[in-house]
Amino acid sequence: MPKAIVLLSGGLDSATCLAYAKVRGFELYALTFSYGQRHQSELAASRRIAQHFQVTEQKIVEMNYLSELRGSSLTDKGQSIPRPNQTNQIPSTYVPARNTIFLSHALAWAEVLQCQHIFIGCSQVDYSGYPDCRKPFIETFNILANQATKLASEGFPIQIHAPLIDKSKAETIELGHELGVDYKMTVSCYQANEQGLACGQCESCYLRQKGFQEANLTDETRYHH
């Protein structure tokens, strides 16, 4: 079985992405980051999901750097989480260079594992406008991956897979539903509490609710008020 590293946050998209890679026949390696995100229950969710899908290994990388930078309302408790975005502006929940950093870490592990496949569950449809969730970013990172690494230089090119990139949240949920993903395991809310209960008010909650409605499926997410 070819190996795949899957970026696994503990949210809905990355869980779907993991299930997708599994059904495609990859041996799974999950890469998760603890970067001072408010919703630490996301990490517990990632562990449950990794276990459920029987990944060969999950690495949880401690990354204080991103929280110390205080560049995002997602990592800086001095800022509040905004309501769903009504503008064209990139919201304060954007974490500087997050996906570039995450993918670059995946690249290093890929070299050590001799793994040519990296999966990321980002989408440019029902999303918050984060620039590092768009197709051109993924495509350029793929070019970079093959210029940057010993693995590719030695004849083993690397492929960045973003299977959800053009899917709406509803389409992602439908896919995951077909693949048997139990979305109870996942946490989307930007300010979920320690038990994983959601706020119901942030953009991430909004996109999730909208996705389940459009997919005509029931979400068992519980809310703390």
Place this chain on the structure above:
Amino acid sequence: MPKAIVLLSGGLDSATCLAYAKVRGFELYALTFSYGQRHQSELAASRRIAQHFQVTEQKIVEMNYLSELRGSSLTDKGQSIPRPNQTNQIPSTYVPARNTIFLSHALAWAEVLQCQHIFIGCSQVDYSGYPDCRKPFIETFNILANQATKLASEGFPIQIHAPLIDKSKAETIELGHELGVDYKMTVSCYQANEQGLACGQCESCYLRQKGFQEANLTDETRYHH
């Protein structure tokens, strides 16, 4: 003064790069990584250099991830440091995805600082064949930086500067010499001891010695045998 983030290892190239950015009129922010490299005296060197060039701030990022991966003889003491490379193969001192990871961290800090300039002191001339030291890699990362970030999306493009990319080691040393870099402050050796004394036998020592010889300048590096 425009701001610049300079990747600063404590070696000869990055010290030259810092001096170059300073003379070009940038306000300096130095970014250094502690990633389990054998030559920890490199970190002490980076502090001396940062202080000497009066950087506004130096961040030293703790990154255990790269050492835990054990993907390089530079971070894994179970492997020995090879003699200078006589082949076309990428030597074991290559650290998986190192420059991609370092530049991605610089990108995050750049967004927080609203800084549009990132300097990296890599060269594709007298080097060890590391793929992430070559011009196409730098060019692609520059494209990526502008696709990936909020800063660029909001009209502030980012420029990756690699002023040494086409310089031989001798040319770099000549440039630094003109700029008044005191190379005594720098550590190149892959296995320098705690006092910063060099082995004189690794590829990095070899390239440094060759560079000083070709530049017809005296290197005051001290060796431990």
